[in-house]
Amino acid sequence: MLDANHRADEGNAMTSPGSTQPVAWTRASIQREVDALKDEPGAMLPILHALQNRFGHVPDAAVPIIAEALRCTRAEVHGIISFYHHFRTQPAGRHVIQVCRAEACQAVGARQLEAHAKERLGVDYHQTTRDNEFTLEPVYCLGNCACGPSIRVNDDIHGRVTAERLDRLVDDLTTTVVEVK
Numbered sequence: 001m002l003d004a005n006h007r008a009d010e011g012n013a014m015t016s017p018g019s020t021q022p023v024a025w026t027r028a029s030i031q032r033e034v035d036a037l038k039d040e041p042g043a044m045l046p047i048l049h050a051l052q053n054r055f056g057h058v059p060d061a062a063v064p065i066i067a068e069a070l071r072c073t074r075a076e077v078h079g080i081i082s083f084y085h086h087f088r089t090q091p092a093g094r095h096v097i098q099v100c101r102a103e104a105c106q107a108v109g110a111r112q113l114e115a116h117a118k119e120r121l122g123v124d125y126h127q128t129t130r131d132n133e134f135t136l137e138p139v140y141c142l143g144n145c146a147c148g149p150s151i152r153v154n155d156d157i158h159g160r161v162t163a164e165r166l167d168r169l170v171d172d173l174t175t176t177v178v179e180v181k
């Protein structure tokens with residue numbers, strides 16, 4: 001049964017957002033991922049992780065395939081995907097910025113930092129900037145509690161992040177397209 005503690009734990013249990021390069025999905029490739037894990041005990045979460053690791057998100061097309069393989073309803077699959085903040089149903093931008101919302105970071109300014117991140121990027125959590133550069137996500141503990149507020153940018157965890165430092169990280173990652181005539 002799912003409860004708040006499961007969700008609070010998810011930040012530690014999940015893979016980092018940019019650890020593998022996503023590949024394009026097909027129904028056949030989704031089916032192969034599902035078939036490889038469907039007989040494991042508690043297969044739902046491993047399957048969802050495998051799909052997100054491989055494709056960068058859990059495509060809508062995976063829902064009926066998972067439901068059939070695990071003999072559950074599509075609504076149940078949707079319920080699990082939406083319960084865990086980690087799972088995204090749309091492809092992420094080139095860079096994923098996760099802001100820690102857990103208690104230790106909140107005690108040292110994470111709320112102000114997340115407000116600044118939203119304003120700077122012009123997006124809310126679970127959204128991607130229009131230029132497809134950044135996706136902003138919440139996370140619940142990055143294991144860096146003594147050095148909060150903490151964020152993860154792709155595979156890298158940063159501690160004691162101020163608004164200015166976040167701006168510098170974003171600036172460094174922003175691609176400048178130079179038009180050559």
Ligand code: FES
Nearest residue numbers: 100105142144145
């Ligand atoms: S509470 Fe933020 S890293 Fe643990």
